[in-house]
């Protein structure tokens with residue numbers, strides 16, 4: 514059980530949402546299967562200390 518709000522990151526635009534997962538990104542309209550958790554984001558992009566939502570957006574070009 515998680516005690517803190519999960520954060521979700523849109524891999525399309527980098528929009529970060531804390532505590533809820535909408536059906537579509539409120540910013541770019543991407544479907545929710547485009548979202549990853551901040552933990553997944555960190556693992557995927559090897560982020561250590563930099564805010565993950567920013568790094569996701571930068572590295573999403575690859």
Ligand SMILES: [Zn+2]
Nearest residue numbers: 523526538541
């Ligand atoms: Zn988005």
